[in-house]
Amino acid sequence: MYHAGMASSGQAVLPPFVRLAAHEVRWRLLGELARSDLRVRELVTLVGEPQNLVSYHLRLLRSAGLVNARRSSFDGRDSYYHLDLERCVDALAAAGAALHPALRLLPPEPTLPARASAAPSVLFMCTGNSARSPIAEALLRHRVGSRAEVTSAGSHPKARLHPHAVRVLRQRYGIDIAGRRPRHLDTMTSRRFDYVISLCDKVREVCPDFDDHPQRLHWSIPDPGAISSDDAFDRTASEIDTRIRYLQPILFREVQP
Missing domain, CATH: 3.40.50.2300 (Response regulator)
Structure with missing residues (x-):
């Protein structure tokens, strides 16, 4: 899905994730959804953009498979949006490999501290x-x-x-x-x-x-x-x-x- 190639003219083709994430509104939406599942009206408040614009960019992110939506169990007329972090890992790896094969990095396992002054x-x-x-x-x-x-x-x-x-x-x-x-x-x-x-x-x-x-x-x-x-x-x-x-x-x- 995130395969990057070359145009027939020899011009580099931007990886899909780069094209999507480079837009300021989409990048801010990705950042908010990386933290928590949210409804459209909450995203509107957080990014400070009109609802129709937020909905438009969410549709693009959903079409790319980076974001999905589920109907709220509290109010079926509403939906929660969720960032698929696994797909983001794949997309970022593909974007790195498009620049140089050595940049197709595997996601690291979470590193836990040996000790902490206060456990969360x-x-x-x-x-x-x-x-x-x-x-x-x-x-x-x-x-x-x-x-x-x-x-x-x-x-x-x-x-x-x-x-x-x-x-x-x-x-x-x-x-x-x-x-x-x-x-x-x-x-x-x-x-x-x-x-x-x-x-x-x-x-x-x-x-x-x-x-x-x-x-x-x-x-x-x-x-x-x-x-x-x-x-x-x-x-x-x-x-x-x-x-x-x-x-x-x-x-x-x-x-x-």
């Missing part, structure tokens, strides 16, 4: 705290260990974890969360967090205020419990794990070993 604290939220947020909690803890303080909670916690969530973590990642129980968001409001990450559109609308003003991120991920199949939970866990991998450099970018 992260709260994951979804409505029931029975599937998406406990999966995210378990996967981040699995990847970074004690280098971060990780927990999860829900606005309307279920009585128990979804059995498919327990199954997918055990079978695919070797993580056992069978002994834990869903928690209520109200039990978290007195705690300090550096990052509060919502994984469903409904809980984003009711997230309580936290005194220390943590960074708020949103991942618009459908509830696999609405389908309740092995495949749905496998896809959800895979998407969350990908997002966790790209979250790690953000959590530790200001931490010195």
Whole structure:
């Protein structure tokens, strides 16, 4: 998709990612979506451009496969836009290789600090705290260990974890969360967090205020419990794990070993 070649005249052909990202508005949209899933009206405010212009550039980014959209589970008339970081990695690699073969670099694995003066604290939220947020909690803890303080909670916690969530973590990642129980968001409001990450559109609308003003991120991920199949939970866990991998450099970018 991002193959770069030469025009018949011998003139270099700009790689698609370079042509797309070189536009100021599109670059700003990519930057905002690299941080969090957002709705059009939020992007309009953040980039300070008219809605019709923002929508036009979003269509171009979607056509290139760099951005996708999902209907909001809170308001089906609305959509959340998400930057596909995996495709961006491929696109950047292709752009580098178009300049010189040695610049087709593989994405590095996240580097974790050997020690930190203060471990970043992260709260994951979804409505029931029975599937998406406990999966995210378990996967981040699995990847970074004690280098971060990780927990999860829900606005309307279920009585128990979804059995498919327990199954997918055990079978695919070797993580056992069978002994834990869903928690209520109200039990978290007195705690300090550096990052509060919502994984469903409904809980984003009711997230309580936290005194220390943590960074708020949103991942618009459908509830696999609405389908309740092995495949749905496998896809959800895979998407969350990908997002966790790209979250790690953000959590530790200001931490010195």
